[in-house]
């Protein structure tokens with residue numbers, strides 16, 4: 001099934017026994033989740049670890065699938081489409097976590113179950129139209145720019161209530177919660193306020209739409225802090241797969257909405 005080049009790349013990145021390497025790293029993440037839950041008096045099952053598999057070849061995802069990991073998050077539609085094709089014989093659940101151009105809405109309407117980066121009503125309208133055609137529903141998380149960085153996608157916090165109030169116009173979108181990318185910094189005293197702001201916004205927004213309950217926040221470098229601040233879904237890539245070959249700027253462009 002897999003050609004020699006792909007196998008060589010896999011061995012170079014994940015060693016001769018990828019599954020045991022990845023299982024060990026997943027266990028390490030899981031230990032940190034358990035401790036963070038204990039510190040904040042939360043049950044372990046109140047936090048979901050969503051594996052973010054961008055740049056990871058489908059051969060690796062196939063192994064993880066057979067080890068019981070059946071849900072993967074991707075940032076780019078094209079990459080997700082390719083992997084979905086390569087894994088068409090499996091019942092993978094695909095989540096899309098990255099900014100989406102409107103002309104790609106038709107693809108994710110076909111196969112994604114969650115979309116974590118909704119921040120635009122015209123995109124919501126296009127998703128609604130495409131989901132109607134596919135006769136499908138899509139769980140959505142509203143992305144909020146909690147760091148104030150111009151380079152981040154997401155709604156400014158003060159526009160979230162009005163945005164959530166409009167969502168019932170799109171009955172095929174099922175609001176689940178809010179999502180954010182915190183400030184990218186190793187100083188957690190700068191990162192934590194982003195998570196706290198998202199939680200406060202969620203509390204305020206749940207009054208408007210009681211379906212908005214979840215917090216998709218926290219990545220490899222900051223998920224324990226996110227859990228302390230109430231994260232229900234943490235999105236983990238590099239803590240499992242190691243450093244990515246592509247720079248982060250590829251996923252979080254400097255100029256949003258070009």
Ligand SMILES: *Cc1c(COP(=O)(O)O)cnc(C)c1O
Pocket residue numbers: 052054075097098219220221235236237238239251
């Ligand atoms: C890549 C990505 C993540 C995971 O980041 P890591 O640093 O690899 O854990 C989380 N959220 C989004 C939107 C991403 O694109």
